[in-house]
Amino acid sequence: MTVFIFVLIILAYFVEKxxxxxxxxxxxxxxxxxxxxxxxxxxxxxxxxxxxxxxxFIPFIRVEEYLPFxxxxxxxxxxxxxxxxxxxxxxYSTYMMPYAGFQRSVxxxxxxxxxxxxxxxxxxxxxxxxxxxxxxxxxxxxEVVIYPRESDSRRLEDVMGGFIGDFLVRRFIMEDPVLxxxxxxxxxxxxxxxxxxxxSARMAEIMVKQYDYTxxxxxxxxxNVECEEEGKEQRIETCYRLTRSVxxxxxxxxxxxxxxxxATTSGAIADWAYIGEGLGEKHYFTIMxxxxxxxxxxxxxxxxxxxxxxxxxxxxLIIITPTDREQIMARxxxxxxxxxxxxxxxxxxx
Numbered sequence: 001m002t003v004f005i006f007v008l009i010i011l012a013y014f015v016e017k018x019x020x021x022x023x024x025x026x027x028x029x030x031x032x033x034x035x036x037x038x039x040x041x042x043x044x045x046x047x048x049x050x051x052x053x054x055x056x057f058i059p060f061i062r063v064e065e066y067l068p069f070x071x072x073x074x075x076x077x078x079x080x081x082x083x084x085x086x087x088x089x090x091x092y093s094t095y096m097m098p099y100a101g102f103q104r105s106v107x108x109x110x111x112x113x114x115x116x117x118x119x120x121x122x123x124x125x126x127x128x129x130x131x132x133x134x135x136x137x138x139x140x141x142x143e144v145v146i147y148p149r150e151s152d153s154r155r156l157e158d159v160m161g162g163f164i165g166d167f168l169v170r171r172f173i174m175e176d177p178v179l180x181x182x183x184x185x186x187x188x189x190x191x192x193x194x195x196x197x198x199x200s201a202r203m204a205e206i207m208v209k210q211y212d213y214t215x216x217x218x219x220x221x222x223x224n225v226e227c228e229e230e231g232k233e234q235r236i237e238t239c240y241r242l243t244r245s246v247x248x249x250x251x252x253x254x255x256x257x258x259x260x261x262x263a264t265t266s267g268a269i270a271d272w273a274y275i276g277e278g279l280g281e282k283h284y285f286t287i288m289x290x291x292x293x294x295x296x297x298x299x300x301x302x303x304x305x306x307x308x309x310x311x312x313x314x315x316x317l318i319i320i321t322p323t324d325r326e327q328i329m330a331r332x333x334x335x336x337x338x339x340x341x342x343x344x345x346x347x348x349x350x
Contacts, residue, residue: 024061024125024136026054027096031065032142033108033118037289040113040149043074046106052096062093062124067108068116068144074107110146113240115266115293118142143267145292148237151245156343160249163316163341164217218277219316221246222309223261226298227322233296235322236263238345240291242320246343251284262305265293273299274308303331319343 028051035044048065052058067073067088094102110116120140185205199207223243225236250257258277265272272290275283300308302321316339321328325342332340 024123024134026056027052027058027061027123027125029063029121029123029138030140031118031121032140033144035144037145037147037285037292038110040111040146041109043107043109044144046090046108046118047103048106049101049103050094050096051101052098055098057098058096058125060093060125061096062091064122064124065090066119066121068110068118070110070112071116072109072111074109110144113146113148113237113292116144116146118144145267145289147288147292148240148244150248151238151241153242153245156242156245157249159341159343160246163318163339164249164253164255166339217255217316219250219255219257219318220309221250221257221259222305222317222319223259223263224298224302224305224319224321224323224328225261225263225294225296226302229323232322235345236296239320239322240294242343242345243291244288246318246320247284247287251279254279259287260305260309261290261294262298262300262302263290263294264297264299265290266295267293302328306332316341321345 029049031046031048033044033046035042038044046065046067048063050061050063067090069088071088073090090106092104096102118140121138123136123138125134125136185207194208196207221243223239225239227235229235247257247259256277256279259275261273263272272293275286275290302323319328319332319340319342321342322345324346325344328342328344
């Protein structure tokens with residue numbers, strides 16, 4: 001009897017040691033958000049998968065998913081982090097049959113603009129006797145970018161509406177010297193540079209070029225974040241909201257626009273300093289992603305950005321800036337802009 005008990009103890013010891021060593025062998029975990037780019041408070045799913053790639057039955061496994069601080073979970077309670085610099089944690093446990101899988105989906109949202117990182121999880125597997133656990137870190141990387149809310153300015157819609165209306169009227173008054181629609185007889189009122197000497201020789205009378213009117217309305221949105229004033233973070237945040245609203249209004253009015261900025265961004269994104277003229281969902285959300293990733297630092301001065309800007313006479317220029325109007329006017333050459341609108345952050349709350 002004593003020998004039997006001794007053998008049983010030895011056997012239990014080795015089984016316990018083996019089960020602890022291989023508790024998580026063959027277990028694979030993965031999770032990711034269902035959206036990469038989302039609006040504030042827009043709901044998305046956090047998709048988790050856990051699979052057992054071994055022949056063993058796993059009686060107990062616990063998963064601790066680390067989630068970005070500020071994320072709101074709707075399906076179950078979430079353990080809160082101690083400070084905004086830490087991650088929140090979502091925990092659950094289950095058992096797993098051989099070569100079986102487990103999937104779950106949790107609904108969540110994020111209320112504030114920014115780039116949010118999903119860094120991975122911890123897996124814990126129990127031993128044969130249920131006395132110890134093996135803990136394993138699973139390093140993954142996923143992110144969600146939240147673009148800013150709309151501006152809460154009560155005047156912005158009216159200001160933009162009036163600006164666009166004036167711009168559309170002026171574009172049919174001003175002739176575009178690039179687009180030649182034909183030729184007509186010289187009346188004596190046209191400048192000498194409008195005379196077409198080739199057509200004049202062909203027609204045996206003085207002919208002048210007849211220009212077409214600007215055929216498409218287009219605008220340049222210029223976002224400036226250069227600011228050294230107190231409370232610049234809040235001012236720049238207001239600029240990001242204004243930019244979203246301005247782009248949305250231009251999209252609704254079907255006015256093509258290009259985009260310049262001197263704001264820095266975090267994470268992998270193509271060159272965001274300039275986005276060519278365009279219109280539509282892809283163009284709009286490229287700018288929105290940059291706004292979500294943008295920081296409060298600038299890459300170049302406002303003056304340098306204006307020099308970099310490629311404008312033509314028929315374009316309207318919309319400047320969004322954390323500084324006051326006078327500072328912008330003092331540093332801006334208006335000769336290249338058909339029509340100018342400056343939206344300072346300090347006036348956006350009116």
